[in-house]
Amino acid sequence: MAAIHPTALVHAGARLANDVEVGAYTVIGEHVEIGTGCRIGPHAVITGHTRIGRNNRIFQFVSLGEAPQDKKYAGEPTRLEIGDGNTIREFCTFNCGTVQDAGVTRLGNDNWVMAYVHLAHDCHVGDHAIFANNSQLAGHVRVDDHAILGGFTAVHQFCHIGAHSITAIGTVVLQDIPPFVTASGNTAQPYGVNSEGLKRRGFSADTIVHIKRAYKTLYKSGLGVEDAKRAIAAQVDACPELKLMLDFLANSTRGIIR
Secondary structure, three states: OOEEOOOOEEOOOOEEOOOOEEOOOOEEOOOOEEOOOOEEOOOOEEOOEEEEOOOOEEOOOOEEEEOOOOOOOOOOOOEEEEOOOOEEOOOOEEEOOOOOOOOEEEEOOOOEEOOOOEEOOOOEEOOOOEEOOOOEEOOOOEEOOOOEEOOOOEEOOOOEEOOOOEEOOOOEEOOEEOOOEEEEOEOOEEEEEOHHHHHHOOOOHHHHHHHHHHHHHHHOOOOOHHHHHHHHHOOOOOOOOHHHHHHHHHHOOOOEOO
């Protein structure tokens, strides 16, 4: 049987795996589903149409699955989906999606989410991302795999944060950050390639050299974005990883930081 503290309030309609742990005074709503191996701390509130995968560690005082902070929201049964192996620290707030988008806010697998992080409605986060304390995502933001957001990073709605990118503390993001890029400032500007992160993830020295060359093409050559894209496309055969950057640039809707 699930280890539910006697002071916790778990709705009879909620579906919890047999080994889920639920701390004191936690509230779990009717439409919540929690997978095997999850541990929920005390004083958490998990509500809405929320599905949580396996082996997640959710600390005290979080609020997951609450209604989106969107004045257009009219009570539609939108969703929050959390994958497997995530750590979600104190005072995080993740809201459900809206019908104006896909209707779902999604956190992938193996993400490390520190205290006071906010995921607004319709955000989609990939796998292995790190959110430092007080990182804040407005609605409809997409964060790709292995991205790192420094403490107090604030991201404008509809922005796209590319894979393997990193932001410094206090960064204000108003446009898209391409893959591999280090960003800092208010507003965010590019400051080179996240070389240390790439090394830690097993990128070869030769691959990192090619990525740096593509960065210089995009930011140091004086080329416009369209000309830079064509120049980077010519480098893809030598470094297939650059296809990630090229696809990102092709699909950017807000424009990239410059």
